[in-house]
Amino acid sequence: MVLRAAVIGCGKIGSEFADDPRIEGIHSHAGAYAACPETQLVAVCDSDPVKLEQCGKRWQVAARYLDPRQMFAENKTDIVSICTPDATHYDLIRAAIQTHGVRAVLAEKPLALRLDHAREVVSLAKQRGIVLAVNYIRRYADTHIWLKEKLDAGEIGKLQTIGGYYSKGILHNGTHWIDLARFFAGEVVRVWGIDTRKESNDDPTLDVILEFESGVSGHLQGCDASAFSIFEMDLIGTRGRARLLDSGYVVEIDQVAPSAYFSGYLELKRKERIERGLGSVLLNAVQDLVNCVKENRTPRCAGEDGVAALKIALAGRASAQSGRPMILSRDGWQTAS
DSSP states (O other), X not given: OOEEEEEEOOSTTTTGGXXXXXOOSOOSHXXXXXXXXXXXXXXXXXXXXXXXXXXXXXXXXXXXXXXXXXXXHHOOOSEEEEOSOGGGHHHHHHHHHTSTTXXXXXXXXXXXXXXXXXXXXXXXXXXXXXXXXXXXXXXGOHHHHHHHHHHHTTTTOSEEEEEEEEESIIIIIHHHHHHHHHHHHOOEEEEEEEOXXXXXXXSOOOEEEEEETTSOXXXXXEEOTTTOOOOEEEEEESSEEEEEEGGGTEEEEEEEEEOSSSTTOEEEEEEEEEOSOSOSHHHHHHHHHHXXXXXXXOOSSBHHHHHHHHHHHXXXXXXXXXXXXXXXXXXXXXXXX
16 A cells, blocks of 8 residues: 655755755655655645745646645645744644544654644644654664664663764754654753853754763753754763764764773774765655554654653753753653752
8 A cells, every 4th residue: 555645845854855966865755755665745835836846846746735724625645744944843743633534744853842732743643543753864764773772782881971062953953962862872851951152042052961861971062053064972881982973974883992002001992984874764764654654653753752852952941041950850841959
């Protein structure tokens, strides 16, 4: 059975990355639905008529809509991708979930800008039996899944600390890093946000200190997106180190070995290096979603994961505003005593 898919938002992640000559693999929603043998892209939607026309022609899709409400009313789809600006995610995800016949939604991050809205769409999807997945792309990278297995097998020993860098907003891009840190190290229990850059917007690029339930410490440092883009993660264990560089395209593992410079000392030596590690992450995400629909299972990055990453980021923002660390709870967060 081939599942019918629609994409709302025909910008870069929705479609245009497929035409970037420097990008290897499949990194657009439309491209993933076109490439997956178990899906057919049947409708596209964007408020920009130029982008809409370009996307429709690129993927040979005749059903093109400026208004998502008209698309939902007229076009029967099994899967809907939400690839629009952050502030629109909640309304469009909610509308997609409430549309008769929709069986799955693949949402860009963040799931919403408010925690109650994110929880609402997750609850609504559960009530209606709809698969809700969030596109934190590194969850779908084969190399990152491989690295997770290595870490769980003790490749670098017991995890001590996680560090990293990012740019462009604690919600917009910071939640990518936060989600991946949860994937590798588990739940976060304490957050301290520091507004070093003093950006005048609702999504500041904060520095964040994290404490994990396991006792692992974490520190995420924000950088100026106007200077360059960056996404790195550094995982330090008791017997080695794993690093994600170049936005995750490069994965390195070092292990403890005798020092080449001092007798009786230990240092880290390179064991493995993998390049071009992200591959066709969106094709992996779409295939995972299809499998979830057909096998009635939970996606690799579920709506609950989107809620968890958002909660940590919002707690970090609240901490930066108050100047106090925040203790996370099931319902939200509170100021540490």
